[in-house]
Amino acid sequence: MINRVVADSTIATIKILQQPSKPEWIEMAIANFDTILLDHSHCERKAAGAAINLMFRYPAHQKLVRQLTAIAQEELSHFDQVNQWLEKRNLPLAALNAPPYFAQLKSQVRHPEPDRLVDLLLVSAIIEARSHERLGLIATYCPDAELAKFYRSLMASEARHYGIYWLLASEYSDRPALESRLTELGEYESSILATMHPEPRVHS
Ligand SMILES: [Fe+2]
Ligand SMILES: [Fe+2]
Numbered sequence: 001m002i003n004r005v006v007a008d009s010t011i012a013t014i015k016i017l018q019q020p021s022k023p024e025w026i027e028m029a030i031a032n033f034d035t036i037l038l039d040h041s042h043c044e045r046k047a048a049g050a051a052i053n054l055m056f057r058y059p060a061h062q063k064l065v066r067q068l069t070a071i072a073q074e075e076l077s078h079f080d081q082v083n084q085w086l087e088k089r090n091l092p093l094a095a096l097n098a099p100p101y102f103a104q105l106k107s108q109v110r111h112p113e114p115d116r117l118v119d120l121l122l123v124s125a126i127i128e129a130r131s132h133e134r135l136g137l138i139a140t141y142c143p144d145a146e147l148a149k150f151y152r153s154l155m156a157s158e159a160r161h162y163g164i165y166w167l168l169a170s171e172y173s174d175r176p177a178l179e180s181r182l183t184e185l186g187e188y189e190s191s192i193l194a195t196m197h198p199e200p201r202v203h204s
Helices: 023-031 033-057 062-088 101-106 115-141 145-169 175-194
Strands: none
Touching: 023 033, 023 115, 033 062, 033 115, 062 145, 101 115, 101 175, 115 145, 115 175
């Protein structure tokens, strides 16, 4: 464990998330950075996959297909950039167990339509918002200046992604219902992260 350099009060709550990350997470991430970088590669691949899966599920939703095509392309480009960092550091692109975070969030998705689509979009928005927050924390606390610059460059994209998912969700639900569902899912997401997963992951 590195010395406590991150105070609770220095981590801002990202809009749409209910709770900021705990200082313990950034300490764990910086102390296990090679594993976090590898997990980050898997996260970018999964983010591209999630966008593509949504398109397959809703192929006639023109605006959704168009915007998710752009997100999938961007996530694949992030995937490639992270993989280049792995290569630079001589780290093999190995398999890694996923943390329970994604499956637990997915378990909250309601089944009847259009609730299912709304929830899938909101869950993606929350995942993107948490990624944005955590990539930003890595950019702030990573001791390698070049890596920090790379992480800052990714932060803006993830912020844009959560905005796109949120706006897409607003096409399929009225605003009060959407905001109340976002709060419910956001509280659930914070409850998952309240107990830190023992393995170092971007979404521990
Ligand atoms: Fe990304
Ligand atoms: Fe993203």
